[in-house]
Amino acid sequence: MYGCKGIGGEFSQSPIPNPQSPIPNPQSPIPIPNPQSPVPNPNKVTLMTQALDQVDYNTLDAAKLRFIEAAKRTLQFAPTYGKVPASGLGGSANAFSFNLAPYLQTGTPELFVSLVPEGLGTADDARPDDLSEEELRRFWWNIGIKILSCLTNDAASSGMQTVLLGLYLPSSTPESVFTPAFLDGFLDGVVEGCKRIGCVYISGETPQLKTKMIPGRLDIAGSVFGVMPPGVTPIDGTRLAEGNAIVLVESTGLHENGFTPVRKLAESLPDGYRTKLPSGQELWAAMNAASHLYTPLVQAVLSEGIRPTAMENITGHGWQKLMRSAKPLRYVIEKLLPVPEIFQFVESQLEGGKEMMLSVFNYGAGFAFYTETEQDGERIVQLAKEQGLTAAIAGRVEASPTREVVITPFNITLKGESFGIARGA
Numbered sequence: 001m002y003g004c005k006g007i008g009g010e011f012s013q014s015p016i017p018n019p020q021s022p023i024p025n026p027q028s029p030i031p032i033p034n035p036q037s038p039v040p041n042p043n044k045v046t047l048m049t050q051a052l053d054q055v056d057y058n059t060l061d062a063a064k065l066r067f068i069e070a071a072k073r074t075l076q077f078a079p080t081y082g083k084v085p086a087s088g089l090g091g092s093a094n095a096f097s098f099n100l101a102p103y104l105q106t107g108t109p110e111l112f113v114s115l116v117p118e119g120l121g122t123a124d125d126a127r128p129d130d131l132s133e134e135e136l137r138r139f140w141w142n143i144g145i146k147i148l149s150c151l152t153n154d155a156a157s158s159g160m161q162t163v164l165l166g167l168y169l170p171s172s173t174p175e176s177v178f179t180p181a182f183l184d185g186f187l188d189g190v191v192e193g194c195k196r197i198g199c200v201y202i203s204g205e206t207p208q209l210k211t212k213m214i215p216g217r218l219d220i221a222g223s224v225f226g227v228m229p230p231g232v233t234p235i236d237g238t239r240l241a242e243g244n245a246i247v248l249v250e251s252t253g254l255h256e257n258g259f260t261p262v263r264k265l266a267e268s269l270p271d272g273y274r275t276k277l278p279s280g281q282e283l284w285a286a287m288n289a290a291s292h293l294y295t296p297l298v299q300a301v302l303s304e305g306i307r308p309t310a311m312e313n314i315t316g317h318g319w320q321k322l323m324r325s326a327k328p329l330r331y332v333i334e335k336l337l338p339v340p341e342i343f344q345f346v347e348s349q350l351e352g353g354k355e356m357m358l359s360v361f362n363y364g365a366g367f368a369f370y371t372e373t374e375q376d377g378e379r380i381v382q383l384a385k386e387q388g389l390t391a392a393i394a395g396r397v398e399a400s401p402t403r404e405v406v407i408t409p410f411n412i413t414l415k416g417e418s419f420g421i422a423r424g425a
Contacts, residue, residue: 148194
């Protein structure tokens with residue numbers, strides 16, 4: 001007698017029946033296997049183990065706890081706008097109790113909000129491989145400021161006060177990216193950025209994506225939730241017009257834009273990122289300079305009762321961003337702010353000259369205000385000075401048949417046809 005073994009479709013001889021066993025009733029029905037029944041897989045435990053091995057939960061959970069601890073340090077940074085309830089953080093969806101009292105007191109009929117997503121790009125890749133632990137901590141601290149900068153400065157360009165921050169940091173090898181130097185430096189930078197801005201770091205995600213990410217690399221992105229102050233409508237550029245004054249506010253250097261060409265330059269130099277600039281500062285450090293956070297200045301301007309006709313965070317596309325409005329206007333720049341050394345060095349090394357530099361980089365001007373009067377512009381310059389920032393009334397807006405930016409000290413005109421992004425188009 002032969003029977004089915006039932007594993008892998010193999011067959012084998014059945015054991016010899018015990019002669020004392022009762023003789024089967026020949027009339028009894030013979031059980032027929034259900035062809036729909038799943039075939040047991042002896043490898044399923046191994047497969048599950050291998051699958052779990054693909055996700056390093058020990059490292060991820062340890063990092064997540066560090067992120068939560070950092071977030072707890074920011075809970076009191078936005079008292080005007082609300083608080084995190086007593087339940088605290090650590091849930092799948094953390095709550096924030098929004099304070100509507102200031103809006104009700106001013107009779108504000110609408111609540112203007114914004115959700116801004118953004119990614120840091122490759123700024124965190126711009127470093128030599130031999131940084132000391134102290135240099136790494138300083139590097140990552142500045143990166144923590146930079147992710148806050150690229151998120152909140154965009155929100156500030158409409159007048160939004162960032163209230164909540166969420167971060168997204170995927171990697172394929174968390175054990176090699178969530179190092180002590182990273183966790184110490186980056187999280188301290190994020191907390192400091194939240195403190196300066198006045199926002200709460202409320203949520204985040206740190207997934208391990210082995211088939212999607214380059215080993216040893218990290219993507220740093222996030223989003224911010226912002227609101228307009230009570231009684232203030234968003235600054236959307238609709239009031240921008242000829243005769244407006246243009247106020248430029250200094251940058252610290254690259255901020256978050258233009259890293260790809262500068263990284264290629266660094267990698268082509270004999271000393272790479274360790275190349276010394278004329279001041280003695282190394283190239284990686286100049287590239288890594290912590291960005292300015294413009295939200296406090298914007299909120300100070302709005303608190304003074306000044307209502308800019310437009311504001312711009314000067315990042316990608318460089319000074320072309322000055323003509324962000326779809327209106328056919330000419331933006332004449334006659335006065336320049338000091339140009340950080342990093343730009344002077346890059347300009348000396350790359351082809352394209354000043355027109356290329358102005359079309360790609362902020363070239364020393366990180367933020368722009370447009371005002372109806374020079375008096376408002378002068379007040380913004382003073383408010384910037386009170387916050388340790390250099391600013392100047394740099395030019396004016398003129399009527400024009402087309403969009404263009406004219407930088408008179410360099411005799412350069414940036415044409416609107418080469419800049420396809422337009423607000424209000």
